[in-house]
Amino acid sequence: MATTIKDIAKMAGVSAATVSRVLANKEGFFGSSTAKKVREAAAKLGYRKNTSATELVTRKSHDLAVIVNATKTNFSNHIIDGIQAAAFPKDLNVIILYAGDFDAERQRRAINTAVNRSVMGILLLSVEVNDDNLDLLKSAQIPFCFLSISETDESLPFITSDDEEVGYLATKYLYQQGHRNIGIAGINYKNAITGELRLHGYKRALKEFKLQENPDWISAGDYSYESGELAMSTYGRNTKLTGIIAGSDMAAIGIMNQARSLGLSVPDDISIVAIDGTELCEIVQPQLTSVSQSFYEMGTLGVDWLLNKDKKVTKTITPIKVIERQSVKRLTGKNSF
Amino acid sequence: MATTIKDIAKMAGVSAATVSRVLANKEGFFGSSTAKKVREAAAKLGYRKNTSATELVTRKSHDLAVIVNATKTNFSNHIIDGIQAAAFPKDLNVIILYAGDFDAERQRRAINTAVNRSVMGILLLSVEVNDDNLDLLKSAQIPFCFLSISETDESLPFITSDDEEVGYLATKYLYQQGHRNIGIAGINYKNAITGELRLHGYKRALKEFKLQENPDWISAGDYSYESGELAMSTYGRNTKLTGIIAGSDMAAIGIMNQARSLGLSVPDDISIVAIDGTELCEIVQPQLTSVSQSFYEMGTLGVDWLLNKDKKVTKTITPIKVIERQSVKRLTGKNSF
DNA sequence: AAAAGCATTGTAAACGTTTGCGTAAAATGT
């Protein structure tokens, strides 16, 4: 039904091999007059290359799979933008697959589709894989790289912010603004390395600045709006906290809105610094001061890494910085010392 | 290199055909003892099916392509969630392809990858295709359907809200709340049907309620935050407007923030109703009253449509409703009559 | 006990492309 190179061959009066060479632009393997005939025939017949056949024989793909979890945060788009931007000039098609949130089965299926199609590389966007799926990933001989997530296993390649530093920097910033009672909320430090590291950085800063660590001020969550809300209502109206670090922009907004519900004003009564720094920080009022990550860059570096032959470096760190907006108040006087 | 069905056949002492049948679970075509042998061998060898080969011979795919434009709005996720939910039980893999914003070339490439892979169907998420790309889409014998966008061409299948009604309903709601000077902003009515229809609904409502139409109150845009901001600053501090319809949630937020910058309070000085009704409406303060669309449902209906054999119905309308939150003030007294 | 049906398996062709090899003609060198 669909036209094949044989149809073109017949119409152009050449062999299928020649058609293939012309259409693949194998320079120097065909004459210009035949080339024209072939191309005209192809156009006339509305030829469409069959990717399956090509991939079957060449055993390689021009597709790059991105597996994202249906996350409640919203920076994925930025990373994907970066990936697209880097992939486009290299003529790579980016295909995006959703893995459920922490649904192992959906995750497995996503990895499987990527692997069975023998894509040229797999980028995993803030997805935590379980051991089975990791094996699956490894057993296929396809390069893969985690993005926006830290791994402890030194052999696993990943590109992300220095998460320990993220936690440290946020804390330090609040400290420098005069805050002494600093909480952290909405991060998952229970079974995810990224969260652990951030918490660790937070604690390191506390120690360095000789601030007391209060377990009640550390509130676990899943980076969602709701976990921000929840944390803030647990802290309560009369909290001693003057500054809170939020695991994500969404969590920060949850905190802020809940604070407001409690009759607390941001930043006058309570300061917030968000981790991520997406556009959400700017559309909300007051705008959120953030420790901003380089999401776009994670994307571009991700495809660079896949394209790079010698996969020696496994850990790549992208820059972070605090962007001052309006959600942190500078404390002076007795509050600060 | 990678293990094939033949390797399994050898190890299990059967033919490749049998292996194929077992692995594809063609019930009634193999004995249970051979089945076990085959499956064990497959597991031991770490067999992974080659999708290209399968698709080549069967000429069909279990993949469903979703083409989304890198939109500045944010409801795509909801539609995609719906698609995933409907596709999962049918064992369809959803692969998502980004087309640039209005970049015809990127669009072409996205369509091409989908078509060349002969996916079983294509869903286009609020993407407007040009004529060439439409031809491309049609010439492939693959069912496709537009989501979250209206089409005039009766032969093109699409699933979306009744856009004319969206505009009408938003206007009517504001009217019922006592507003008489109603503007509309951030929608693209210049070269997109969706926007045209909404504007038309708006005008119809004005006419029905005998309100005057003022060209200055109709502000074109692209549904973005920025276009909301811009519209509001053009309206200015001393606008006669009491109510504004925003093309999207993001646009609504842009309007709201800009209004605030001008010293106007929402909803006391100016009311806003957003079109879309995503979670953004709820995280912002005041929360945005919206004409909410059924995005999730568009997704599920989309895959239903693709799966449906007789593709007779080309136009499917999903429900809309206004969700009252906090951004619209009820006007009484002299303002309203 | 022959005929017919069924369950199970194998054989081989087909899907549409790429590419190593071979070859004829044309171009180049001597």
Place this chain on the structure above:
DNA sequence: ACATTTTACGCAAACGTTTACAATGCTTTT
């Protein structure tokens, strides 16, 4: 004028599956 290289192209195998058809041995029916 002959040897050599280059250019342009065809032939045919290969990629890993699926599946129509045939073949085998059983079981059931009559």
